[in-house]
Amino acid sequence: MSVKAKKHLGQHFLTDESIAENIANSLSLEGYNDVLEIGPGMGVLTKYLLKKNITTHVIEIDTESVDYLKANYLHLADRIIEKDFLKYDLSLVFQQKPFAIIGNFPYNISSQILFKTLELRHQIPEFSGMFQKEVAMRICSKEGSKVYGILSVLTQAFYDAEYLFTVPPSVFNPPPKVDSGVLLLKRKTNYNLPCDEALFFKVVKTAFQQRRKTLRNSLKTFNLSDNLKANVIFDKRPEQLAVLEFIRLTQEIENQ
Incomplete structure (x- = not known):
């Protein structure tokens, strides 16, 4: 059994194991005991998170993917949240505990995922994810760059942003039309701004x-x-x- 990628959900399933492992390895796992993966699909990244000394939770809106995960990752079953990340109140799962976010994000909602992370910054010390390459580069860019903008400033006010590596379309099913980029955000020691x-x-x-x-x-x-x-x-x-x-x-x- 495999899951068919759904265009309306912006699904492009990563098929390259070594890239999935590299993304999982990008987290330091320091300062938190839980990680939330957004949009796990068939679990290519999830399987590497489950090998780590951390409690992995996944949030997935696609019922077909949820059924696949329940059938293939039995010990994950009670930590599968069948909800829309953008609308779900994560305190129902994590209360006030810190947790990291990770994922191969659907391009169409990746900026909104980032904005929600910024809203929850007091709980999210670390964030690693795959975006459309140009969006990932924009988030990490510095002043003076043509692509420096709202995402760059708001993210870097609270997090140190690092562009990790580029991922070609050929390692996805179906392949997107553009390159992807993986970035890492580490929350700053002092992430409260001295202004309103x-x-x-x-x-x-x-x-x-x-x-x-x-x-x-x-x-x-x-x-x-x-x-x-x-x-x-x-x-x-x-x-x-x-x-x-x-x-x-x-x-x-x-x-x-």
Whole structure:
């Protein structure tokens, strides 16, 4: 028995064992006892997680995949969560305990998976996953890069992001049309920002929504004082600002 990949779920099943093992090995397993794999499919990555000294849970919305996992991974059966990761309240499983996230993510929801991880950052010290290559590179990119944007700044405010390796389409069934990239996020020691975090998110998103404009123009809606607008930082475009500068900018707007 095998599972048929479903287009509406964005499924591309990884078939290369060594890549699956490399992804599983990317986690340090330090600072937590549980790991949650998103979208395990037929368990190519799951089997390597189950060999580790950690409690593996999986969350899967596809009933056919769930049936396959229950039939082939008997000792995992009571840790299969048959839910949509984006809508499910994970405290029902983990309470307030820390856990890592890992997976070969469906491209169509990969950014949303990342945003939910950022919301749960107090519980997620480590995250390893496969994205579309260009998205993985964007998340890990630094200021000055053309692909540096909202995902880069918001992620790197709380996590150290490292691009690990590229995965070609040929190792998937069915093969996607683009390369994939695996990245690792390790939460920073101090992941509480010294500014209003909701305002920080708003400033970053507003700035990049008009990324070709200077901050003086793109952040008009924040009713900046003349004194603040005179600051040379407002002559810059958003991709020129490092994460720390966005934090400082948020503090300035907060205190004006």
